[in-house]
Amino acid sequence: MRLVVSGDADVDQAELDSLTSQLRQRLLEMDVDDVRLGRSGHPAPEGAKPGELIAVGALAVSLATAVLRPTLRLIEIWMQNRPVRTVTVDIDGRVLELGHASKEQQQQMLDLYVEAVRSTAETRSGESRVESPAGRRAPVGPVAPDAAQE
Template identity: 50%
Template structure:
């Protein structure tokens, strides 16, 4: 029964002085943090998964890339965790792809990031024809 499952691809974009080993370590840190949520799975993306637009052919894109499998109701929590986690890390941004839609979380203000996440989740919810999770 895999109905109602969301797969998010997260691509970590390091700062100009972030090397592949550091990006790999940061990806592992984020993976461990995400596993503390009630997500189904978080895996390191393997080479051959969809490359980010504009990526150079032959780049080892699996470094710093994760695939999160979760219930749709947890998508907002995943994005909020990524946003909070990103704040004190040497990264430019984390690009998140879900069902062909992309959101890039960076170092905008907390309020701007919250609005961006809310708009992204609402658009995905409306597209899926489900109501957003509310209290």
């Protein structure tokens, strides 16, 4: 999951960096696998040290689908009383922009987004796996000749 924090008009780069760090710390307190500063995807300018640029306001979050809803809820609560305009969530091209919508609108958007991400994840895992006779999922792939005779 990629998160991009956008500050209000009067928020400068340093404050946006601080806000992003605060959100990162809160996310690390949850049951997520990892939270890293996001990369810009652009090469460093000429004359700069080699490597990728860190995008101010961007985080890369690794998490299981089961903790997606609580993570989005944490972001929503975290945004309150902070000079943050939006937090854009991107999971495999599915984008959700959390902002200052009514509670009902926000809840409806979260429900639809989580359902869409979960159904995509289930479809992907279903395409690459089949049910084994014991009811457990087994990977689909070539079978070694020796394994087929056992």
